[in-house]
Amino acid sequence: MRQRILILFILISVPVFLLGESEREKLFSKANQAYEAGQMQEALERYLDLLYSGEVSFQLYYNLGNAYYRMGKIGRAIQYWEKAALLQPQNGDLNHNLELARLKILDRVVLPKAFFLFEYYWDFRSSADMLSWLKRTIWLAFFTLFFWFLPYWLILGKNIRSNLNHYLKIPKIILLILFSASILISIDAIRYNYGNHQAIVISNEVQVKSAPLISSNTLFILHEGSKVNLILDENKEWYKISYYGDKSGWVRREDLGEI
């Protein structure tokens, strides 16, 4: 009886699972077809349907950004490309699009070149997202432990510890260094991921106010596509933002798209 129930469950669940996958692929494909036919509004709606399903992918964010760009909404385009960059920071096509879009925004900011070692490190850290760094660290921990204590486990049966210890000495040290570095990078990636709340200005022009009130003074003006840092001091209608750490103020939520 139990076996029959199990077989019935498998027979029902497998097609449902397969159907779910193909439905998503079909939607994605239809959105792409609309994009290629120049029907950007339709393509955008289909991509957004996929987005609202609760599951995302690098390609979905990327294509969404492209659709917004074709519709002239450069702020939204940058927002979704930035989201895609969190998943695949080193993607060449994505970086090309982002670079092109950033040249077209009004409030272009050119930061000075940092110390070259920092730049190397930031590039290396952004070669993978936070989750990948965590996984790498855990697997490195696994292998470090395995090789480090392998001779002790083997000695339980036979007395050959000394020879094995000799051969494993260098791999053990390398693994330990890699593991230590990976832990530090993972901590930094987590801090960067959770500590960097950023958003893109999606309205043509945004007045940054001194207080979350329409009647308050305008401190400065930002234009579509500018990236701002969100400060965790918000209310229902306003975000407190800082612009490259130099200026801060309040912006209406509807003018920003969170990354």
Add this chain to the structure above:
Amino acid sequence: MKRILFRFIVTLLLPISFLKSEPRVTASVDQHLITMKSRFTFSIEFEDFSSFPGFSYDFKPDFMLISGPSRSTQFSIVNGRSSSKKVLSYTLAPLREGELTIPSFSFSYRGKTYTTDAVKVSVQGQIVNPAARQSRPEQAFIEVIPAKTNIVSGEAVSVIFKLYYQVQVVNYSFDPISAIEGALIENIQQSRNPAVSEENIQGQIYNAAVLRRIIITPTQSGKLIIPPQRVRLEVKSQRGGSFFDDPFFGGAFTQSKDIITPAYTFDVKPLPPGRPETFTGAVGEYSLSAGLDTNSVQANQAITYSITVSGNGNLKIFTFPKITFPKTFQVFEPKVKENIRVQDNGISGSKTWEFVLIPDESGQFELPPATFSYYSPRQNRYLSIEKSVPTLFVSPNERLIVENQGSLTPQQVQFLREDIRHIFSQESGIRPAKISLSKDRSLKIAIASLSMLLILFITSNLLWYRRVNDPAYQRRLSAFSKAKEALRQTDGTELLGISAALNRYLADIFNLLEGEVHMATIERKFPRAKQAKLVLGELQDLMRLLEALKYAPAQDLPKDIKEQVSLMIQKLEDIRE
């Protein structure tokens, strides 16, 4: 029929074409004897020209063009002969006295060249200033009176046009002077009702009023001529001597009268040699001030270096000499602010240059002083002024934010022409929208593997330490090697030594005291396996033999007893493993 019609038209038109005479051009003036204050009309007649030929005529240096050219056309047919006449008229005024000639000129018209005749005009009686005047027959005349006659290039001088009159002037029109070759002109705003005073000239009382004031700034040395200007006066006159011509009966009427101002010539001297390097053409009396909006900034923040030149003179003409700032500063084109007033006595005010500087590096900087040179007509020499600015302190700035819309590099401009890359056709790595560490499958696998390894590691370590610290285990571990060593040191004839090695081995492996090594104890602790039972039997036999040999003579001791014991120990070790 068509041929007949053609012949008729040709027959009709042919005589007309023959009647039409050759085109002809003549030049003439309406009067040949004129005074300096007179104006005259110079006309060019084009006879039988179907249109006005295109050309330009330059009357300089002897004549000034007052107005024109005006155009008129006449057409007539006399005795079947048609003729047309087109006339270009110029109103001219002489610039000097003497026998002057309007030169001939040539032009091309429909492939043929035509030349006019030169026209002579006799000009007499130039009036330079009131004192030089011997006779003044006019009832109204205008004098050109400069504030200073001896001027140098670049020196601004005020000039007034003063009307002297003995008639009743009710109105006047005097157009602003727009341009004079070799000089800049500033017309001073003048009241429509100028103040009138009485002046005695050559024993006659005239009313005098300043109609126009200009500031003239010569831009080159040499002769500078203020050409004659036309001033139209509305003069009230009376009719003849009849009783009814009395103004009471409306006998007065208004008449327009044009007066031509005399030409005035300045002899502009060049600026003397020995110009300082920082001289950029300023002539007048000036003062200089310079400063920074702040003397303490962070690197990459902008500061303003302001230089102000104040005084009287040709403020509108000159620029500020170039300042060479340190190379570590970004220097932008200066913003020029002018506060210049054109007044009766000349041009005065100030001119400010604001240089925006951005220091690239931190440090303490002595910016170059502002140095300005000008020519002082009052002192007849060049003067230089220098103003220093305070020391600038630039502190380091870790961030650089340059917001500059127009600063794209050529590579970036080229890049802007490119398009975005194409979309991806397939998705991969689909994941929940929110990154959740607890829901990532591969992360779970990694964590589970590590956990298992850790559990294994801890468990095995516990076992390892327990065994390492167990004395019975230590005895078992070293039992075989100790027995081998004991047998090696024993001679084959030393039964006690051989027996002791076996007993110690058995005591070690079964964790017994040496006194407890008996057949019964060993049998109880011996493994129950079938193969072990066989070895146990052999061990019992060997132990009995060793016991019996204790009491036997030495010569009865088997020669291989040591090997038998060694073999037994090896068998026991194999079972134990």
